[in-house]
Amino acid sequence: MSDQKTTTTPKIPAQPGPKPVLLEVDEVTLRFGGVVALDKINFKIYEGEILGLIGPNGAGKTTSFNVMTGVYRPTSGAVRFRGEKVTGRKPHQISRMGISRTFQNIRLFPEMTALENVMVGTDSRHKTSVPGALFRLYRVKPKPEELPQVTATSGIVRTWQEIRRTCAKMFGLSRHILEERAAEAKSLELLRFVGIADRANDEARNLPYGYQRRLEIARALATEPKLICLDEPAAGFNPAEKEELLSLIRRIRDMGLTVLLIEHDMRLVMGVTDRIVVLEFGRKIAEGAPAEVSRDPRVIAAYLGEPADGAA
Numbered sequence: 001m002s003d004q005k006t007t008t009t010p011k012i013p014a015q016p017g018p019k020p021v022l023l024e025v026d027e028v029t030l031r032f033g034g035v036v037a038l039d040k041i042n043f044k045i046y047e048g049e050i051l052g053l054i055g056p057n058g059a060g061k062t063t064s065f066n067v068m069t070g071v072y073r074p075t076s077g078a079v080r081f082r083g084e085k086v087t088g089r090k091p092h093q094i095s096r097m098g099i100s101r102t103f104q105n106i107r108l109f110p111e112m113t114a115l116e117n118v119m120v121g122t123d124s125r126h127k128t129s130v131p132g133a134l135f136r137l138y139r140v141k142p143k144p145e146e147l148p149q150v151t152a153t154s155g156i157v158r159t160w161q162e163i164r165r166t167c168a169k170m171f172g173l174s175r176h177i178l179e180e181r182a183a184e185a186k187s188l189e190l191l192r193f194v195g196i197a198d199r200a201n202d203e204a205r206n207l208p209y210g211y212q213r214r215l216e217i218a219r220a221l222a223t224e225p226k227l228i229c230l231d232e233p234a235a236g237f238n239p240a241e242k243e244e245l246l247s248l249i250r251r252i253r254d255m256g257l258t259v260l261l262i263e264h265d266m267r268l269v270m271g272v273t274d275r276i277v278v279l280e281f282g283r284k285i286a287e288g289a290p291a292e293v294s295r296d297p298r299v300i301a302a303y304l305g306e307p308a309d310g311a312a
């Protein structure tokens with residue numbers, strides 16, 4: 001009977017379903033006094049895509065990043081990440097949810113080495129912290145009432161306390177040390193990934209500009225995000241550096257991450273993104289594939305500063 005069923009079942013080739021939505025910006029408005037920085041913005045970011053967010057100066061691109069990462073709370077509307085509301089959460093909580101970012105104006109710890117800067121990013125993933133390890137030492141100290149069989153002053157108690165304290169020191173701290181080492185190895189791997197491992201031990205302030213930009217990306221990756229938001233990562237880059245960045249962004253996506261990219265260099269944006277959202281004066285004026293968007297009269301007008309035919 002079951003054989004018959006199998007042979008009569010029509011063979012339908014597996015269809016790739018629509019990609020799941022990773023992040024949704026839902027009717028987001030943000031006012032700064034009289035300035036409407038974002039005006040009922042809607043767009044979605046799908047898992048695994050590279051989405052470009054473009055628009056002329058002051059269009060609301062960085063403000064959108066700031067709303068997604070908890071720097072600003074929208075006046076109305078909401079941002080959802082994997083179906084969960086991001087709006088109202090603190091930046092570090094959002095980072096733990098899986099969103100990380102770089103900044104338009106590089107924000108590194110200048111006196112820390114490149115490696116240490118990346119290790120800071122891994123911190124949110126540590127199970128053990130120094131205070132955590134020390135707290136465990138304190139906590140494992142047994143109270144006399146936990147040892148009802150003997151008196152608090154007996155030699156047995158003192159020996160037991162010593163043994164437990166020594167074990168705690170060994171296991172609590174060694175776990176911490178192991179985690180530190182793992183964080184260091186992972187950070188070094190990330191420096192290699194972005195191509196700057198040769199300067200791992202140099203202070204961030206002494207690194208060339210292009211290295212600092214890539215260090216920011218390594219640090220953002222260290223939080224193990226699902227979505228990485230890059231705010232003008234190619235600013236100040238020469239053409240060769242831009243090519244390298246393009247390949248780096250593709251490799252980040254190939255690792256399984258989703259990328260949101262703010263970038264003014266149109267060649268870079270058109271060359272690397274799957275889709276583009278265009279903002280102007282805080283409003284979304286276009287959305288679609290790069291070729292489609294680049295032909296859109298409203299987009300052309302926004303960039304050339306001329307009114308588009310038929311545009312509202």
Ligand SMILES: Nc1ncnc2c1ncn2[C@@H]1O[C@H](COP(=O)(O)OP(=O)(O)OP(=O)(O)O)[C@@H](O)[C@H]1O
Pocket residue numbers: 032035036037055056057058059060061062063064104
């Ligand atoms: N903290 C703030 N207080 C007041 N106005 C702000 C603030 N942040 C942004 N704005 C305003 O919001 C609008 C959008 O700014 P935003 O920085 O998001 O633009 P942008 O598209 O990122 O521009 P650029 O390409 O120049 O970085 C601008 O009019 C800006 O002046």
